[in-house]
Amino acid sequence: MTSVAKADVITVPAGHERSAWTNWPLHSVTAFLFLFLAIFFLVPLLSVITTAFMQKGSNTFTLLNFYDFFQNDLFRRSLQNSLYASFMAVVCASLFAIPLAYITTRFEFKGAVLIQTLGVLPLIMPPFAGAIAMQLLFGRTGTVNLLLDDWFGINIPFMEGLNGVILVQSVHYFPFILLNLVASLRNIDRSMEEAAQNLGCRGLRLFRRIIFPLAMPGYIAGASLVFIKVFDDLATPLLLNVQDMLAPQAYLRITSMGIADPMGYVIAVVLIVFSVASLWASTLVTKGKDYSTVQRGGGGLAKRQMTTFDTIIAYAIVLFILTLVLAPHVGLLLLSFATVWSFAPLPDGYTIEHYRVVFSESSQLITNTLLYATIAGLIGVTVGTAIAYLSQRTKAVGRRTLDYIAMAPLAVPGVVLGIGYLRTFYNIQLPSGTSLAAFWVMLGIALGIRRLPYAMRACSAALQQVSVSLEEAAENVGVGKPKAIRRIVVPLMAGGIVAGFVTSFATAAVELSATMMLVQSTENAPLSYGLYVFMQSPAGRGPGAALGVIAVIIVGVCAYLSHVYLERRNSAQPH
């Protein structure tokens, strides 16, 4: 009883905690972040949405634009095509991913390293880079069909119209499903399966009733990601000359009719609606189904030894998928060294001329890319770290809202953000006389905003690993808040920050949705845009492919260096 009485006596003196309203440094940081996100994300986004609902040339509200959209055959078909291609890409990607995930998690399989390597491919090469190479390999007069025609007299339309988009996208994006599915299969505690066996369950029923439901959240997460990526992608359909899809239509409309035409904005809104809807649907389906924390052990399913027959089958599957996945990479490499390559299974001859052309005439593209990607990465990690800190460690007013806003670019396609920037900043003149929307810094900022959700997630996860007491200990010995953050918190978060920076940098380096909307002159163009322009003409394919190879090398080197850095860091830390 005495101890209780004692506890009652201890009261918190008034004003002990600095009131949230008088903490000016905190507020100025919060206000600055709000301002930044408002100018470079919310205003452009809202301008797109409001324009879609406004009568052309006036400011009156109307739904007529949407009526026109659905009356137009081309737009209706584009919407259908986009939905169809996205859905089929998810189906095809699942066909690649599920057997691979099953093989790695279910069997003792030596080729598992190969499968893991597949996981990084979409990071190091965007689908549009390999699209032309895929055409040369799988197109009507491509390598595969030429051979098929020689041997069997048949021709398979792999790359005709939407088929091409579906094939290229699913080959590039299936690792998103693979990685998520493998992770959730690995998270299944082995005893989940054993308990079912112990009660008499096995085989397909075991899979259907226990394993599949437990792995489903991971699969859905990956599948919805693939769906959105394909739905929003602009450059791949354009390079494959498929124009009747939604994102290409938005681009073509704005570039041909000008930024005053409302239909481009309507398409942008439709893109947002479907992106948000598919994200929402995936969270709805997986709601309350994050089982990884409920299960205790983890360690994945019981692995079986493979018989020789199993091993042969497994290698056959893995090698088949690997060949398909590497086809665009190999094709791109061949193309970059080819003298002439058409109507032949392989190029006629080889040369390094294309690389010389790229380096002598277009080295500006490479430096631009490095510059923009660096800006994007820095914006991603600084804004990401700041918001992560505010929402996890402070009581700043509006920190939750900031967090939501920073995650929102996930659901905003690049082409929409690009249109928004044009709409918002086009009429603002710089002292030099050019439009603010054409100013190269804006491209870096737009890319930074697009990468922000991913960078912030990495920073946020890193911050969660840093115990609050480490920061408190620094303050306890008399170090002020800003210095404690700079000297203690940020260094301890370095692993996550570097990871966030590198993935932002790498993906920004090969982005081509917002970029295509915002690049006004070739001297400001990054590598991905140059690649796109080169690829438009048959003569430019060689240099274009060389640029693509350079892009893959830049991104690959970044990914490798950060991997090495993180490995070294992890092994240096005591466990």
Next chain:
Amino acid sequence: MAESSLDALKREAVEISISNVNVSYGAYHALKNVNLEIKPGEFFAFLGPSGCGKTTLLRLIAGFNTAQTGSIVIGGRNVLPLAPWKRDVGMVFQSYALWPHMTVWKNVAFGLEERRLSAEERTQRAEDALKLVGLEKLGNRKPSQLSGGQQQRVALARTIAVRPSVLLLDEPLSNLDASLRVQVRRDILAMQRRLGLTTIFVTHDQEEANTVCDRIAVMNEGVVQQVGTPMELYDNPANLFVGRFLGTANTLSGEIRANGSERVFQLAGGEILPASKHETPGPAKLFFRPQNANLVAKNEAVSGSDLRLMARVSRREFLGSSIRYGLKAGEEDIFIDVPHVGKRNDCLADDIVAVQISLSDVSIFR
């Protein structure tokens, strides 16, 4: 609870006979020639430190490991060649392994569905099993909405519902709070007695095994060291490992010496005790429990058959019902427990005392 509902879950108890079982993983020999006879309806424990092979043996019975040699006969049927789903043994996992995507009710009914029972019988048995563990009201909850103790009872109910021939419990108390453990182990024992189910309980905690089990197999490094009732093991350990594992103990170094055909054990301090004729000469240890020794004044007379050691008091801990003295006997540390029964002279640090132990209470081990 109505007796009728118990009948639905009851079946005749069977015996388990484990013979010549060897399990190896590559070069690692996890179980070495294990032989055990477990009687029908017995509550039997596999006790040992982590890595001793107790869980390996349990999982072997359930079918999740493979043995290189031997047989495990349950109720007259060798189960080793059978797949886990054909063995009809109920296992409760250490992690409980409740399926998070199913409700409590679905979890419990799962095994019954697999057995293609009629809907009526399924409902009846699932209800009975949940009633047996006192969770009949929580059928609609998801496992994540339950406390650790409730989850464990669901896991028990799920296993009991299929009416297995034997019940295997893999460290069932290890994930529970200390305050819950005593109650839960009593509940498990009461349930086992009502069902009369042959049960194997795996644990590393000797107190758990002692309090609930009829007999215990103490294991170490893949070998069954000794089988017996808790009291037999405590009082007559077969070797130093069993003796130490079952409770606190003192050991003193010494040597067995030949004296003609006789054998004696001589402590490092010079004291000599008679030893069995079958012992071969060499270093050995004297073993006794702290409560079996007495403290006497150093000049008090000693009966001839007792061992007497001179020691200095180095520590004294008052434990309420007893006082534990830390003593230095020569170079070695021992401690003895003296019951505290009211006002009595007690020794202080640095006192020189005599420790007296009846020869019937000491053992000599290699």
